[in-house]
Each structure stands twice: as structure tokens, then as C-alpha cells.
Amino acid sequence: MKKTALVVIDVQNAMFMEEDPVYQGEVLIRNIKDLLAEARSNKTPIFFIQHNEAVGQPLEKGSFGWKIHPELAPAEQDTIIQKTTPDSFHKTDFEEQLKQRKIEHLVLAGIQTDICVDTTCRRAFSMGYDVTLVADAHSTWNSGSLSAQQIINHHNGLLRWFSHVRKTSEIRFSE
Template sequence: MVLLVVDTQKLLVNNQLYNLGNFIKNIKDIISTARESKIEVIYVVHDNGSGTDLTQGKEGFEIYDDFKPLGNDKVFIKNVNSSFKGTGLLEYLKNKNQKEIIVVGLQTDKCIDATIKCGFEHGFHMIVPANANSTIDNEYLSGKDSYKYYNEFMWNERYADCISLDETIENMNKYMAI
């Protein structure tokens, strides 16, 4: 089991996100539990390329302060929605014989969706804790409606197990006992 923290960068963690307070609290709790349970925390960050605020060297590219990686945490950089395409993450996880991935981060309807579906297609058991992914309003759906659509309809029992925060933490604590 690993924890995958996707695109929790300073530019993206902002007041436009649906359920921002719970999102921040829940990810902090999940990261803390992972560390206590000796579950590897892996970060994936998005780079939109030079000339944007979401590129290496810019403040917005950095991981949000409350979620900062520790010195030995792996950080993979991507430039497409899926955390697996061209990042080395897939090979890393396969080499470590990982089977289960807890996915948290941003944005529900973009990179989280692509990462969950791609992970599923590569044979991973994808776990999505409640209120640990979020997104902003778009021209079709509010952030809340996007969150509910993906977490309650699209992913659950198709591509992932969408479970409560408490159940996720309980499973993580059991992992340490194994």
C-alpha cells in the first residue's frame, strides 16, 4: 500500500476549491497516518511548462505547505493528467510490487480521474478516501457536483473503492500491523 498525493501545489490549493477546509484537514490526517503506519507517501506534481505559474522554479509549483514531502519522499513530475504517463511512477510501483494505492489531491475531474482510471487499467487496487480530492467550478458543473459525480457515481465499484476517511485510516492502521 502507498499513498499517492497528486497536484497539491500552492497554485491549485485555493479558495475556489470545493470543501477546502475538509480537503486540507483530511489530507493532513491521511499523510500523518501514512507516516505513522510506515506507508510510503509519494507525491506527483504537475508542470505546465515554461511561461506558466505552474512550472518548476515558480512559487505556485511548490507543494502546499501543510502537505510538504519529507526529505526521502519520492516526487514525480508530470505534464499530462495521468500520474502514470511518462513519469516513472508505474515502473517504480511495479518494481516495489505495490498493489494498493490510496489517491488524494487535485483536481477531481482532471488529474485525479485520469490517475484513478489509469491505475485501475494497470491492475492496481485504487482507494479513494472521502473528501480528500477536490476541484473548482467549471462551465458544466460546480465543484461540489463534479466531486459527487466522480466519487459517488463514476469511480466507486468501477475503478476504485471510494470509502470514508475513517475506513481509510482504519485500513492504513491495519497495514502497519501486517
């Protein structure tokens, strides 16, 4: 069996601000909490990816908006990877951390479906990782003429070329 890690991408406070919250944020939090509980109960490594923006931006490093959502607070044994682009691997030590732990399979959840989740999924696949995208544990915002739900549905269909697409209830981690 391939050694697996749960990867939670950019689930930071700014994504849940009242003036423009991520689509179905409460459902997203609940599903990611379920994934975290399942992963922790089986001692599966967990990686939080945290996006950093410039001074004055919503995800400015050290700001309230930049912090990981409090309901998903990383445990002491979890790893936090800092990034500045949509690609969780680009100019980070993410790959090095995965190799150190001999991880071959990534289970992806988080924000933003059409940017950071998509880019990380495709990059991981191209790097030879087995990838599972959790269909009901990633989200985004409306964009132009597309609703957030349409974007999520589209990516769940499209990313099947790069990953196994499964619902939260179907995800099982084993020691």
C-alpha cells in the same frame, strides 16, 4: 495483504491562490494531512505527484505556484513524481517506482477531481492496481453549469467502477 501506497496528486500552491482557490481547500488540506499522518505512522510509502507547466503558467517548474502546499510538505522518505499530463503514469517513472516497492494498492487523494485524479484512478485500475479513492480528499473547481461539489459527487459515484470509494476516516494503513 496487498502492499499499499498513498498517492497525493497535484496539491500545489497555485491551486490555493486567493483569486480562484480550489473548492473547500481547507477541508482538503486537513483530510490529506490526516491521511499523511496515518500513512507515516504505519510506514506506508507516500508518493506526491507534482504537475509541471510551461514557462509563465501557474505551475511553472520551480515557481512558488508549482511547489507542494507547505502544510503537506513531503518528508525525506517520500517520493515525488514529476508529470506533464493528467495521467500520473504517462511519461513518468511512477510505475517503475511502484514496482520497485512491490506496491499493489493505491490510495488516491488530491486535485483535480475531474482531470488528474480521474485519469490516474482509471489508468491505475487498467494497469491492475487495486485502487481506493478517498471521497473527501479530492477537489476541483466549478465548471460550466456544474458546481465543484456536483463534480466531486459525480466522480465519487462514477469512479466506484474503478476503485473502492472511502472517506478519510475509513482509511487505515497497516505495516
